Amino acid sequence: MTDITNCIFWGDTSGFNLEIGGWFTNVTYSDVSGGFGGTGNIDADPLFVGNPLSTGAWTSDPLYEPVLSQSTLTDDSQSWAPSSLAGLYLQPDSSGYLQFPILRNTATTVTVWGDMRALTGTGSSYNIYDYHIGANSPAKDTGTATGAPKTDLEGNPRPSCPGYDMGAYEYQCP
Numbered sequence: 001m002t003d004i005t006n007c008i009f010w011g012d013t014s015g016f017n018l019e020i021g022g023w024f025t026n027v028t029y030s031d032v033s034g035g036f037g038g039t040g041n042i043d044a045d046p047l048f049v050g051n052p053l054s055t056g057a058w059t060s061d062p063l064y065e066p067v068l069s070q071s072t073l074t075d076d077s078q079s080w081a082p083s084s085l086a087g088l089y090l091q092p093d094s095s096g097y098l099q100f101p102i103l104r105n106t107a108t109t110v111t112v113w114g115d116m117r118a119l120t121g122t123g124s125s126y127n128i129y130d131y132h133i134g135a136n137s138p139a140k141d142t143g144t145a146t147g148a149p150k151t152d153l154e155g156n157p158r159p160s161c162p163g164y165d166m167g168a169y170e171y172q173c174p
Helices: none
Strands: 003-005 026-028 048-057 063-065 070-074 089-091 100-105 109-113 125-133
Parallel strands (some): 003 026
Antiparallel strands (some): 048 125, 063 070, 070 109, 089 100
């Protein structure tokens, strides 16, 4: 049995459905699209801050660096602030469901782990997602301290506000 706590399972429109019932028998303090029985669980849009945050189409094929196992993808029409996308998630082909954490970016490129050459190419559309929750998210302050890590995925302390948040990122109170 696996315990799932303070997680968000939301917005899967790809047809690749997460099968919670048979595998995870103890889901608690989590936001589950469509609902799931368990202590503290909710069924509410988590109000991620930007989905999709950015969209576009690749202007060249991915460049793969096998020594680092990283791919760099280019959209010459963009003007992202350098390093502003690190930690966000790239869906390299918007018709698919795979997403990859962005390691770094320049004004026109993003770099991710893995070989993207078989997944996308010139002209393919993409999406960039931000899974941080906003100030009005129902997942804010509704998690539990039990079993929660001391920091979120970015190393920010938990909790930041009065309570623990559901999801990978703790909302950072001003």
